[in-house]
Amino acid sequence: MSSPPSVRPEQTGFAGMPTPLYGSSPSRLLAWLDCPRRYRMQYLDRPRPAARPQRAHTSVGIATHNVLRDFWDLPASQRTPQGVAELVRTSWIDVGFRDPEQSAAWRSRVRQAVTDYLRGIDRENQPVGIERSVSLKTDTIAVTGRIDRLDDRGDEVAVVDYKTGRAVPTDDDARTSLPLALYAVAAARMWRKPCTTVELHHVPSNTVARHRHTPESLQRKVAEAESIATDLRRADAEYADVGADSPRFAPRPSALCSWCDFRAHCPEGQAQGPEKSDWAGLVTTD
Template sequence: MEKGDVAGQDALPLTGVPEPLWAASPSKLLAFLDCPRRYRLQYLDRPAPPRRGQRAHTSLGNAVHNALRDWWDLPDPRPEAGAELVDRAWIDVGFRDGTQSALWRTRMREAVTTYLGDVDPASHPVGIERTVSFVSGELRLTGRVDRLDDRDGELVVVDYKTSRVAPTDDDARTSLALALYAAAVWKMFRRRTLRVELHHVPSGTRAVHEHTPESLTRKVEQARSIARDARRADRDFAEKGAESELFPPRTGPLCGWCDLRAHCPEGQAAGPEKSDWAALEEPAPRKEPEWSRD
């Protein structure tokens, strides 16, 4: 073999090599679906543009999620212990002032305690804040499930909500994230997983949907379709940068809540920006953004 042969072979185009998987979370897919401009700012622009500070409803939601996570680790998980965990996890960021923060901390202490009163501590979940994933075609999907229950031999995906507006059964039915979590759980655990639930902690209500294998398949196909479009846009961005025309803004009510609107003139023109504590003083938009948690 001549010295130049190896280099020459390396220079030949490779054929039959599968394309690398495109990694995504439900939040990433929904960001592209809801607003390609936001997707570009969040996932592609480098250096990443700075975001606005954390809003109060995010601080509140994180504190409640952390309290409900840590409750299962207590040696004696009584409902009233949830209030102390809320205190321990509370994040005093984004509120109008200390008075508003104290008011909502008290409300969430009571809400978490009441919610845990209907939870059986002896029925320990299969997973808490469990990372799940699956591969379908060119898509590698990864997400995080708040709670995974075992009920009558089947697994149930549980997602906590702390918004002002309680979700409905239709919200559970249409949620792309919940369906993808269920598909990932079924594949990872090899156990039937069709039921998804949204537990609204402030009201103690539950929004429920029972998927079918066919409806989960349709949701996975929807995710793959979004992923193909996003991947095509990624390639265009790699070639053209900010000159790419595949990242138009989709303006609407959510622009007032977007933490990247400072970098989007169209979003700024869509309406006034919401205050850090606006979601605690008025009903949140019926279609809430699902960008923050997976």
């Protein structure tokens, strides 16, 4: 008996049926733009190549996000500097730092930064969403992501994304962010309320980068996501046929290679220069 013919991913279903929506996330779409090889190793290879250990700046970012998430679960009487300090203590991730002294110094630094940031917001105005998963479907894609915070601003809801890195985001960063725009479209549909304002809140500097989209600019971002997803659909199908040897997954060497979690599996990335240390992403004076 002959074997049944192989079926490509885009050929599943019966003839005449519509092509299934391409399911993705904003981070998956952006991974493809950064480097097709990293995309392949992160999302397609099974078993997935081993990633490098977590860096300190990632530990700082995760801990900060967790504190800002759990803060809103505290009773009003505990939304104090002491309450924040306790959240930082219990949320701290002691991974990637040079030594215990550096970890302790950054724990204190994060506690102060989060406290200062929270002093500048209305702590009585409970957000309508904290780390809320949202989804957006179009004729070709189904995008799912998670919003750090969704604020009720009266006539509309606004998307807030926390940033903890060294670089202070600008209004232009908020304007060009693909994830923020997709979150805004998804939130407007799910809450049945306008959502055009997107913000990047840089916790270390206590600054806000803001952009107000128009319906036209949001539609352009949706079209951008659909275009990337079209490329990903083809790449995924080719991977299913020929595997990692497909030329679609050629590396895209850049300065990001020094930070890549999969650098150990990429000679071209290693050739871009030495790997960054575990704590290189922290703002240091030593």
